[in-house]
Amino acid sequence: MASDLLNLLVDKAFRREAPTRAESLALLGESEAVIDVVAAGARVRREFFGDRVKLNTIVNMKSGLCPEDCGYCSQRLGSGAGVLKYSWITSERAAEIAGDAVRAGAKRVCLVASGRGPADRDIARIENTITAIKADHPQVEICACLGFLSDDQAERLAAAGAHAYSHNLNTAEARYADICTTHTFGDRVDTLRRATAAGLSPCSGAIFGMGESDDDIVDVALALRELDPDSVPINFLIPFDGTPLGTRWDLTPDRCLRILALFRFHFPDVEVRLAGGREIHLRSQQPLALHLANSIFLGDYLTSEGQPGADDRRMITDAGFTIEGVDDPTLPPARHDLVAIRRRGAGTALRPNA
Ligand code: SF4
Secondary structure, eight states: OOOHHHHHHHHHHHTTOOOOHHHHHHHHSSSSOHHHHHHHHHHHHHHHHTTEEEEEEEEEEEBSOOSSOOTTOTTSTTOOSOOOOBOOOOHHHHHHHHHHHHHTTOOEEEEEEOSSSOOHHHHHHHHHHHHHHHHHOTTOEEEEEOSSOOHHHHHHHHHTTOOEEEOOOBSOGGGHHHHOSSSOHHHHHHHHHHHHHTTOEEEOOEEEOSSOOHHHHHHHHHHHHHHOOSEEEEEEOOOOTTSTTTTOOOOOHHHHHHHHHHHHHHSTTSEEEEOTTHHHHHGGGHHHHTTTOSEEEOSOOSSSOOSOHHHHHHHHHHTTOEEOOTTSOSSOHHHHHTTOOOOSSTTSSSOOOO
């Protein structure tokens, strides 16, 4: 049965009000039974997203050999993870891979490339890839995830038809230097702001299981909320052998569910995406996570394999959910209204809103 705290958090979420730090820490602690936490988060998820699950797919355009040193990443400088390493795949090959996923139900295609950031010629490759994908699937949402962007590059991606830009904050600002020394938390915030200013839908989340404290988790949730993302991917560390965090297996299904619930309460009407690491850390409890997240990745991740797509689709229907169709808006209407462009009143023939 829901406690006073959980009822309070549900009411606040319905009003789009974030939990306080103390409330957030209580959710992550063990005073509330995890099943009650999930049930409370599920009320919020259903209020804003009904029974829909959005499917996203990743196309890794360029893999490995990154000069950055993110400790969680199998593509980092000096990685011994033995992952696939290749330079840019062609636009045609990317469109072929994307097309398979779209036909299997994916609504968003994430075009990802390793590296600090794209050169201008790389933006041209992505422009061509967007054109190639949209030729067969004009309705698909394309998200680019290419590292640090200049203003001009962000504008070019938007003009080419990219819908979103993804750039995770990854962890709390206070411990960013523990996971990466080649760039800063502030660099990441800057790029996300540039992408948003160019009209790209901001997508930014984090990775858990890297030794962070409960306070760190709350810090990154609050920092993300300030950036007002439209989608928030929640990753659970995939500990690759040959990376600095390769021996960290800290997470339990209980911990993952509490983290997901925390983000649902902080982002009640935002796409919360269950991302990398769900299979290995949630294991048999994955269906419970669908009661909190309204979006998942279909198929494989950047450098590791995911659960077979058919198993994901079966899991979704078995748990009582439906796959979001291309014509269904992901975000609830009230959220769109927050940024509605005025088309009435002054400068139009229509009556003002009064
Ligand atoms: S996360 Fe991105 S920037 Fe960091 S090492 Fe991996 S590919 Fe490079």
